[in-house]
Amino acid sequence: MILLYDIAHARAGDKGNRLNVSVIAYAPQDYSTLVKQVTVARIRAALADRNPGPIERYELPNLGALNFVIDDVLDGGVNASLNLDGHGKCLSFRILAMELDQA
Template identity: 45%
Template sequence: MAKRRLIELAHARSGDKGDRVNIGLIAKRPEDYPVLVREVTAERVKEHFAAVCKGRVERFELPNLDAMNFLLHEALDGGGTMALKADPQGKTYSSALLRMEIDVD
């Protein structure tokens, strides 16, 4: 098993809805998608974002797009106009996820 950073295998985009952030994670090559499904679990994403995500993390699979969608609840300090954050809409959370290191075969 070797360690790889997600940014080598995937790209992403994130956005907000209220106090939730969604992060779409997309495999650059279809053959890497099963590895992402195996490694990038909701639990690991929750752990990765522990400092900012106070609620649960949901994961949805879109095999047709070699992609997954993560929904991070209570992740924006109240969200929208209430948030005092420099990134109140979680726009940079996409690349924060790509920092994660995973095991590859």
């Protein structure tokens, strides 16, 4: 078992109540692990307490990255929420803590 942050890093952005998270492999050979194991279902489970809405996953093989667009996960948006962890970058760290099987 490894943690996602052992093989990848993340970039996040938020607009309103939508979170955009890119998970980017450090090494090209780890991209296939991302594709197989970092699924919409696993992202939904990692953020289950936030009750995310629709999640779209986009594969970006030339960048060695996956991009997730997650709706309705920011409690109405950073400015509208009383939640102290309303920013997307906070949630991206929760995604990076995901456990993976070693490839």
